[in-house]
Amino acid sequence: MDLSRSPLALPFPDMPDIDGVTPRIARAQYKDWDRCDLTYVELAEGTAVAGVFTRNICCSSEVEIGRENVAAGRARALIVNAGNSNAFTGYRGREAVEQIMDQVAEHLACPREQVFVSSTGVIGVPLPKDKAAAGVEAVLETSPCSWRDAADTIGTTDTFAKGATVSAMIGDQRIEFTAIIKGSGMIAPDMATMLGYIFTDAAVSPTFLQCALSQATKGSFNAITVDSDTSTSDTVLAFATGKAGNMPLTDADDPGADAFIAALEDICRQLAHLVVRDGEGAQKFIEVRVSGAVSDESARRVGLAIANSPLVKTAIAGGDANWGRVVMAVGKAGEPADRDKLSIGFGGIWMAREGQPLPDYDETPVAKHLEGREVTLEVDLGLGEGRAEIWTCDLTHGYIEINADYRS
Amino acid sequence: MDLSRSPLALPFPDMPDIDGVTPRIARAQYKDWDRCDLTYVELAEGTAVAGVFTRNICCSSEVEIGRENVAAGRARALIVNAGNSNAFTGYRGREAVEQIMDQVAEHLACPREQVFVSSTGVIGVPLPKDKAAAGVEAVLETSPCSWRDAADTIGTTDTFAKGATVSAMIGDQRIEFTAIIKGSGMIAPDMATMLGYIFTDAAVSPTFLQCALSQATKGSFNAITVDSDTSTSDTVLAFATGKAGNMPLTDADDPGADAFIAALEDICRQLAHLVVRDGEGAQKFIEVRVSGAVSDESARRVGLAIANSPLVKTAIAGGDANWGRVVMAVGKAGEPADRDKLSIGFGGIWMAREGQPLPDYDETPVAKHLEGREVTLEVDLGLGEGRAEIWTCDLTHGYIEINADYRS
Known part of the structure; x- marks a missing residue:
């Protein structure tokens, strides 16, 4: 069986830029491999954030810290490490995450709670702090990359890069969504943790964004399974920069809220289906x-x-x-x-x-x-x-x- | 991978005769195969019976009827059909079971509620009544067989015959247990349903036997899994002929009850392990x-x-x-x-x-x-x-x- 690319793969779509969102990639060499494995996404000031996380009790420090910080509702940056999930690594794992948050927060002059970190890969090996520090330093100095490159860089055992894009109208203002995801199972803790990131230029309150994301998760990420094994690191984050200039959405009854929710549900379902299409060994x-x-x-x-x-x-x-x-x-x-x-x-x-x-x-x-x-x-x-x-x-x-x- | 015999197989043990228990086999040709597929075990009058059954809601008529009849506590015969589980076959499946019960009850001149029927094999095809009738007629006229032959005949995709034997002392009276089981998963509805039958010459009340069997099931049959799929036909029946002549056990506090329960737990665990050892594709x-x-x-x-x-x-x-x-x-x-x-x-x-x-x-x-x-x-x-x-x-x-x- 040829396992090098899923027969269910879809082509990577043309993805529009999202105003206020800039991806970059670098090599931290978390594993001995010849590829980029550190992704950095810079977000405009005032970006709203919402997140849903694994319910696995043995979750990683990244998940614990992300869950705390999402409550404050604002984000300036996202870091994704590939090749090491940093799960089940105790206080040493937590220190590595906090070091990355401090390093990025200093660079952006923002509260460290606005820096979100995810890691995916093998369980039980603390993320090496020296490699993380050098990788973050490199990525902050590099040029912006394409969404395709970012999608490749967050992947581990994925056999194809996964992205999706939708747009919607809020009043007469068009808003865009782009999103990338990795995973070859919802559900494969030491190699194919599902991590998904959705970016939109819509202006929305963090509370509204969280409600919409939680609702969209039900019929998308929580409605897929590859092998029934729930990862220790599953994370989906949604970021909204507000640059589209629409009347800000704060409530499900606001004009245009329906269109926003429908678009978010659409992109979440697309992402979820992409993960199933790269399910380990999947032929159907x-x-x-x-x-x-x-x-x-x-x-x-x-x-x-x-x-x-x-x-x-x-x-x-x-x-x-x-x-x-x-x-x-x-x-x-x-x-x-x-x-x-x-x-x-x-x-x-x-x-x-x-x-x-x-x-x-x-x-x-x-x-x-x-x-x-x-x-x-x-x-x-x-x-x-x-x-x-x-x-x-x-x-x-x-x-x-x-x-x-x-x-x- | 050689799948013809599990590398974890154990040899079939020497099994003692149990006074009051006589197995026979015949060909009903439920499938187009060259082997016996109908097992009949005749039991002495007054034999106590207890049973545990699948909790799958979509269970077969055999399971429904068996659950009803076990409540009356007495058995005279067991029929096991291999090659067709008769599950999900509606009223036609139920009619086939009732026909077998009537035929055997008439032969033994006993209430039909004392005839227990199990079937294992493909789901969704009603058990053919004509083949069942001819098979039962043939088996009633045949000579007794060995336990080894009976164990082979109840099997379907099993790769080895499975039997176990233990003995215990109740006071100064020795009692014997023999048991056979089939299954290549607890848990594989259309080919490897788990069916187990335990025979003892001990004198015990049906109520005591049921309590002891339910307790023994916890640490044996309910503590194994091959693939998490719960069969529609899982059945374990215990029959006690009373021929050993011990003081009858009716309560867990009776002298010798501990020894009986320990022996029953031992044999149940042996049987459960045998099923795992024949788990589909098992190498470890x-x-x-x-x-x-x-x-x-x-x-x-x-x-x-x-x-x-x-x-x-x-x-x-x-x-x-x-x-x-x-x-x-x-x-x-x-x-x-x-x-x-x-x-x-x-x-x-x-x-x-x-x-x-x-x-x-x-x-x-x-x-x-x-x-x-x-x-x-x-x-x-x-x-x-x-x-x-x-x-x-x-x-x-x-x-x-x-x-x-x-x-x-």
């Missing part, structure tokens, strides 16, 4: 659509039980319309379900209705659908109005190849 | 020992989060002492944990203590331990007295091979 992009649940949250849990089932994922990898495994996954989800009301389909074709296989079911078109790169799987629980969509990828030999031999 | 048997949790139940959940983590299982498959992935799994378990009190070891060697890698940690002996077939992984949460042991296997290319191409 799978959309799981659950309807008829007692609530949306119940539908989400059923969808995740299906999307995390190794037996469902291997069946789809093998192009096998094995809906019995979907029955199993629904039944183990721990959510209300009634075997005799359950319907299951692939690619829009129902194979089982209300607890029984359809007598006239023809597997040919379903087998054809499963041969493709994009697979949809529909489950109707027949109980209520709850629905959810979850995205995942198949489970292949590639996943074993990558993960049985990563760190050593 | 893994024992996860969790201590220092706030409760035993919390330790169990942390242990399962580790044992179900694809990243932990692939690391061990690759012989990689990647304890960062264990940190991740502890952190995602949703149980009380404190990163800075967490210690992790492999094979009795601690590599991280209280949230930090040990500075003098030498990976050489750990790498040596991971080269073996039997791996132990220790986690001390440092919070309380709760402990648990969980058993699993590694996740290898063999798992993908087996499951990406089973039904088609």
Whole structure:
């Protein structure tokens, strides 16, 4: 299996500049490799920030500090280290993060709480302070880079650079969003932590930005899974420079707030899908659509039980319309379900209705659908109005190849 | 990878006859294969029965009916069909089970509620009534078989026959247990459902037997996982013929009850380990020992989060002492944990203590331990007295091979 580039990769889009946002990259040599591994993004004064972070209890210092600082709502800079997650490194790891914050804050003459740091890579090795100091010094003196270069630099085991862009109108003012993300799993702690960064020139309050980001996360980052393993460093940050000059948004009822939220949801979903498309060993992009649940949250849990089932994922990898495994996954989800009301389909074709296989079911078109790169799987629980969509990828030999031999 | 026989297989033991228990096998041809696939075990009048069943909501009719009938506490016969699980087949599946119960009950002149039926194999195809009827007719006329033959006949994708035997003293009366089990996962609904049957000549009340079996299940069947997928048909039944002539046990305080419970726990654990040893694609048997949790139940959940983590299982498959992935799994378990009190070891060697890698940690002996077939992984949460042991296997290319191409 060729694992050098996911067959589900999308081309890197043309990304507009965002007024007040300047990316730069440098080499800190966190690993012994011939590539840039330190990304710096400078943000205009007054930039609003919001963030969502991993719920893994064993999270990194970066996540702990980021969670504290996002509460103050303002950002001047972002640093991303690739090759070392600095997680599970105790006080030494925390000192390295604080050193970077101090160094950048001094350069910008800003409070250090406005400097955000992320790290991704191996767990359990403290981020080397000397390499970090030299890398930060170098990056502050370098010229701005393209978004494509920044997307490459935050990556680790990613097989393609991931970016997305959308625009929206707030009143008669056009606003732009650009975003980059890395991850080859939501969910792979020592190699493919998911880190995402969204930049917009919109003028919004930090509180509004946080609410909008939290809402957008539900149907995007929290609706994907590659392997059910939750990273210690997952972070998504949204930065809004305010340079677009729109009437500032501070509340969901403000004119234009709907357009902003819709655009943010759009870009978050694009980013989330890109991560699944680079899922470790992925050969197929799978959309799981659950309807008829007692609530949306119940539908989400059923969808995740299906999307995390190794037996469902291997069946789809093998192009096998094995809906019995979907029955199993629904039944183990721990959510209300009634075997005799359950319907299951692939690619829009129902194979089982209300607890029984359809007598006239023809597997040919379903087998054809499963041969493709994009697979949809529909489950109707027949109980209520709850629905959810979850995205995942198949489970292949590639996943074993990558993960049985990563760190050593 | 040679998948024809697990490298973790154990030889089939010499199994004593149990007074009042007679196994027979026959060919029902549920699939187009050249082997016996119907097992019949006749039980002496007055045999006590107890059972534990899958908690999967989408369970089979066999499980539903078995759960009802076990409440009456008496059994005269067991029928096991291999090659078709009869799950998710609606009223047609239920009719097939009831037909078998009627046929056997008429032969034995017993209430049909004393006939227990299990089925294992593909989901969604009703068990063919004509094949079942002919198979049952044939098996009732055949001669008794060995336990080894019975163990082979209940298997599907199993790579070796699984049996265990123990004995115990109740007062001065020796009692015997023999047991057979099938499964290549706790947890693989359309090919390797776990079915286990324990036979003893002890005299015990059904209520006592049920309590003892439920207790024994906790530290055995409910403490193993191959791939986190819970079957629609999992069933373990215990039958006690009473022929040993001991003073009947009716309560945990009766003299000899401790010995009976200890023997039952021993045989359940042996059976559970055999299933893990035949885990799909398994190359290594893994024992996860969790201590220092706030409760035993919390330790169990942390242990399962580790044992179900694809990243932990692939690391061990690759012989990689990647304890960062264990940190991740502890952190995602949703149980009380404190990163800075967490210690992790492999094979009795601690590599991280209280949230930090040990500075003098030498990976050489750990790498040596991971080269073996039997791996132990220790986690001390440092919070309380709760402990648990969980058993699993590694996740290898063999798992993908087996499951990406089973039904088609």
